[in-house]
Amino acid sequence: MTWLGTDALNVLDAVRDAVPSLRNNGAATENQRRILDENIELLQEARVFRIAVPERFGGLDLPVAQQAEILTAISRGCASTGWASMVWVSTAWIASLYPNRAQEEVFEGGSVRISGGFTPSGTLVPVDGGYILNGSWRFNTGVRGAQWNVHAATVDHPDGRHEELFALVPTGDITIADDWDVFGASGTDSATSTAKDVFVPDHRVVDTSVYDASTGNRWNADTKGRNYNLLSYVLATCAPVYLGIAQNALELFIERLPGKGITYTSWTEQREHPHTQIQVARAANQIAACEALSRDWLEVIQGRADRGEKMTVAEKAVVRGQVGYLVQSTKEAVETLYNISSASTILRTNHFQRAFRDIAALSLHGLLTPTSSLEAHGRVLLGLEPGTDYL
Missing domain, CATH: 1.20.140.10 (Butyryl-CoA Dehydrogenase, subunit A, domain 3)
Known part of the structure; x- marks a missing residue:
């Protein structure tokens, strides 16, 4: 077992207490094809959706090993809930790689669920102050239960450069299909999300430099301990x-x-x-x-x-x-x-x-x-x- 601090232990204890409920909700989660509101509320109360949020926004900012311990415990109760939680937590950490202004918007409440479509199946067109996003992304886990969503998309520049970018948008700006009907991980709601002419401001678009967490115009770009590969x-x-x-x-x-x-x-x-x-x-x-x-x-x-x-x-x-x-x-x-x-x-x-x-x-x-x-x-x-x- 990983060494756990007080915050992580409190979260883990609450999650372990929730495991029987998550397990018993398994059939209903499958039938609904998305995570039950009850499951989300249990994990919200346990502060799971704060574990990757920076401390200055009210998050717990736990190290990756402690995050892993908590995600394992959730998955003991319900695989679909564990998978969706993993996406929401890990993509929240990815949001910490965005510029400071974007972080202030996304992490305002301290607890956040963020999904993402990381196959570049959309396009971004530069306009004044940002981009116009269009496209569809399959297998977008937990998108219906998320407040924000990352979309990978490509942009063609006038000089001929072809670039991959990651746009962060409120889930309310996109549409979600009812097309998740599978034999396993049925409750993850990994549905297709679609953006149509969605404006995304510059500060909520980053390039592939996010693959190197030590770069970028972030407030915490030089902070040690959380800038993982x-x-x-x-x-x-x-x-x-x-x-x-x-x-x-x-x-x-x-x-x-x-x-x-x-x-x-x-x-x-x-x-x-x-x-x-x-x-x-x-x-x-x-x-x-x-x-x-x-x-x-x-x-x-x-x-x-x-x-x-x-x-x-x-x-x-x-x-x-x-x-x-x-x-x-x-x-x-x-x-x-x-x-x-x-x-x-x-x-x-x-x-x-x-x-x-x-x-x-x-x-x-x-x-x-x-x-x-x-x-x-x-x-x-x-x-x-x-x-x-x-x-």
């Missing part, structure tokens, strides 16, 4: 969701085991069967190994930030590869438990089947899919270029 930070806040889902699956499996036999056999207690014991131990150790790996990369990310140093390519490749490995291993752990579960596991009233579907769905995320992540890591280990800019 953007992609490493995002990956480090995604990983806890998978850990939380796997921990949840293990807890649920063990909970249901006493008194359960193995159908059509003479075994009246499945937990006494050696195969069950071995498989449970295997799954538990896979999860524990992933927890240990995550502590290593969180320490590297925070250490570099504390010293005001940039991460090396090798360090960033390790984070990318090991997060991919964590995604693969936690998914395998859940599958191991599913494969020794009883047929009643498939009932929708059984919380385990939801964890199984959620981790299967989330393992396909483009940035987190194990194959491409391990490839980038392996290339660097072999002395080659990583083959991707997403480090």
